[in-house]
């Protein structure tokens with residue numbers, strides 16, 4: 012897999028995808044020569060880079076479109092929830108217009124599974140708010156690719172009006188009435204008769220999950236939303252006998268700045284060597300700085316986005332020395348066993364550390 016890089020693509024449209032206008036979908040045109048660079052698997056995300064007041068902001072957004080849309084029509088769609096004061100989301104909703112250029116980092120992420128037309132599987136997702144964005148791509152691809160598979164989606168929102176992609180999900184339901192089971196849950200409005208009400212917390216999930224599926228018989232679970240919801244859902248699934256190896260999670264909205272997130276001790280000064288694109292760069296690392304901080308100054312093309320340990324864009328592998336990390340949400344147990352790290356969270360434990368971006 013090639014290291015993710017930024018490319019410029021043209022915006023085709025910016026379309027509201029929630030009835031109250033609180034979310035938009037940005038559709039980008041990917042020229043033929045960039046199709047391979049933007050090839051992705053459902054559940055992955057891209058990073059947008061935007062110059063603002065002389066600095067660059069980066070934000071990660073999940074793709075709601077499918078790989079087939081990319082290969083057949085050359086289109087990528089990102090789902091963007093408008094965040095009060097949010098730099099990119101405000102720009103997307105207010106200023107972004109067809110014909111504008113966007114700088115996108117090619118897709119990354121591990122929130123997904125390979126689909127196979129020969130398989131008959133049972134999938135289920137628990138998504139809150141904008142957590143539906145990668146789930147939509149997974150659901151559409153699974154139903155399209157695996158005619159024998161079924162998908163159950165439990166989707167929580169405050170109200171019907173703030174629900175992202177309600178129409179697109181409804182269309183999927185109409186096309187696959189027997190294979191898609193879609194259940195909406197609203198925390199701030201009275202549901203129609205027979206539908207549940209509440210937040211996606213442990214107590215609600217304990218009641219709802221066994222009504223929807225036999226949890227332990229689902230082959231793959233996808234859980235996406237804020238950290239609290241994701242951990243409550245994981246606990247509820249474990250309580251219903253679900254094997255943790257079948258549960259994939261993706262966090263949104265950690266809600267802290269990168270600096271606040273560094274709860275680990277500062278560590279001592281160290282020397283960091285980074286291998287990227289076959290070139291080795293060695294830089295000093297001051298106490299209290301992350302490996303990413305040190306690398307960024309010398310190699311500005313280093314991939315990163317959230318700097319809070321959530322998106323996984325800054326992932327690399329330690330090939331010499333040791334580090335510790337405050338957060339490893341974007342890594343699986345297998346990733347950690349292989350020596351993969353999130354450079355934005357990594358603080359050296361040894362005098363010398365060598366990091367390789369090329370081996371992933």
Ligand code: FES
Nearest residue numbers: 316318323325355
């Ligand atoms: S930049 Fe997002 S996990 Fe490091």
